[in-house]
Amino acid sequence: MDNESYQSSEYDVLVIGAGGAGLRAAIEASAAGVSVGLICKSLLGKAHTVMAEGGMAASLANVDDRDDWTVHFADTMRGGQYLNSWRMAELHAREAPARARELEAWGAVFDRTKDGRILQRNFGGHKYPRLAHVGDRTGLEMIRTLQDHGIHQGIDVRMECTIVELLKDGDRVVGAFGYDRERGRFRVFRARAVVLATGGIGRAFKVTSNSWEYTGDGHALAYRAGADLMDMEFVQFHPTGMVWPPSVRGILVTEGVRGEGGVLRNSDGKRFMFEDIPELYRSSTATDEEEGWRYTQGDKQSRRPPELLTRDHVARCIVREVKEGRGSPHGGVFLDIAWIRKRLPNGAEHIRKKLPSMYHQFKQLAGIDITEEPMEVGPTTHYVMGGVRVDPDSQMSTVPGLFAAGECAAGLHGANRLGGNSLSDLLVFGQRAGRYAAEYARAQTPVEPAQDQVEALAREALAPFERAGGDAEGPYQVQFDLQDMMQSQVGIVRTQEEMRKAVDSFEGLHARAGRVGVQGNREYNAGWHTALDLRNLLMVSEAVARSAILRKESRGAHFREDHLEKDPELGRLNTVVRCGEDGRMQVAQEPIPEIRSDLQQIIEDNK
């Protein structure tokens, strides 16, 4: 191994992650005239953005001309229970329309209004129909548009390549070290600036809508490079994942089903969402089924049905129904869109047209025709609001030269993300990260990463092969045990006692992860990849658990059975995680910067 030479590349800006945020950042940096490398953990165009279904929130006001950026801003802050970075929420609401229109200029084909403009649909927590969409495959449209535009911009794309560690020179990030999956060869990337766009941490939980890639790589790379993480306790459990058959448990059922008029019922056939409507949303929620239906059909005088309350609330109501014995046969509740056939003469065709991939998904995977019968659904781990703490304007982390955008960055969504705000987040802050990373890179001189640092990383990465054979444990069981533990002890409903137990078990899991052995060679070896991803997964899991213990209240996606109420004091604090000098994880609470008075006024005006 000592003789192994590492293929080395140099860029002005290295973007790690090629979903919506990474692609948008790479396109922007490239347009700024710097050289750009783009690392994909999978093949290009397969990242998790492809799974986004419902749409992209932008106050284009094509369907309801009362909408504008201020309402979108206020909705986002309310949804995030005011823990959001208000500056990011402002930039996001202001810039999302331009980012959506830009996609159209690059070839995206959104559904249309009658007068030929981009059509927008209703979604949970958004006051007006705001989501630009393409049926229920908006994410595919978005990533394909960015991909097909991006491949003509001179970006150097590295497919199926995983980054193991960031390389530093003093305080500054100067590159990254990784391997290509295909042959397992090591790669050194020198860069003047690095943008993290690695997505989420869903694989830390057993039931998740996320793929194998979502192991918190960006979070962990940033943490180990000395950056602050923020608000890691806020993990979004999407209320509607598939629950049956077992092998598809967790796969997402888009909120668009409810946006199109789908309703939630328990085993008594009751629409239980009417029973518990939070104070913050009472005045904007329909009082009866009739009004809710009218809203989904575009009646501007009506208020939204309670099925379109925020995801955190809907998920908890489902958990309550199941816990109290009113669940569906396989431990979920019923989501019924077939009922709209009573209201619409061409109901079945309408459902197939508006929700084609849901129709397809249930038909093929569960043998259920959603135009005929209800679906069974339950919560699934979907998204992490917490992430790398960044400057709201430039997206630079607390480490010079290291930027983050999209799901792996914190701030925009506060305690709970509104549906549709993720796709717009990727574009708005991907674009900003790309622009500022290019600007930063121009002002830097390149630095050669220290060779001994690279060699030490290579040795460490190969260690699992040396432990193969004998009684060395494989990586999968450690991953399964971690997922089981996080699901049961740091899941939707949390208590001090269980989370303490979780924190105590990390030491043992870390030790096991450090001893795993893998068989075979370095070519496309999923066992090896899993072994290397484990430490990231463990790091982010610990950050979630420790942050959740510190927040002794229930707010947004973070729900504690032992602290059921919101604590106004804690509503002024973000949770910050960083690596202490002793190598131990430190968790602290720090005040949210005081909101600008004009923005506060917007919030008041929209209450």
Next chain:
Amino acid sequence: MSSATFRIWRGSSEGGEFQDYTTEVSEGMVVLDAVHQIQAEQANDLAVRWNCKAGKCGSCSAEVNGSPKLMCMTRLNALPLERPVTVEPMQAFPLIRDLVTDVSWNYKVKEAIEPFAPREPDAPDGTWRMEQYDVERVQEFRKCIECFLCQDVCHVLRDHRLHGEFIGPRFFVHAAALEMHPLDTADRTTELANDHGVGYCNITKCCTKVCPEEITITDNAIIPLKERVVDKMYDPVTKLFRMFRS
């Protein structure tokens, strides 16, 4: 709980063989679940490419009992489990290892196709107007998840290995999405005929049959492209007209 045997290809470009793995199967399982279970319990280093596990990303393409399929959308109860289920890599691309093939050729092909070039915006705010009716034609093509199963089954690539002269069904769908895009102004007919080999397709519709997104590849994409090529390059009136003009 019952069990089933999976005959999985193991090996690299240098050679390999089928190996049998017997594993437990439960209700609702798909082929990818079985492969993962085998990977976790019996063969940690089994190479398989996958992502979303919901038929949306097009990563887990393989040949199951000889047919090109997404492993994540192929339910075991649709297969005869009394005999071994064979799972092997796509045949139209070079093998990397086990079930994973090198599909990078596809990415190079796409780069060579003339990109989207919109007309001037319709409105002063830089936006366009399009009818839903007009976009639907293109939306069918844009459903494509790039699983490359259509490329795998196409005999021009699979049997005749004409990768250098023929871009394959996936990229005719891509070209059709651009050509029929209401805003696009570029003309790709010459390159489709000369560089992309649209003439090699003899309309056997194998691609349409395997498409997991049910895109009507041959009828809606390839045939209209062939017609455009004929209209532009071989129509006698146009030809005559061009002769006089030059």
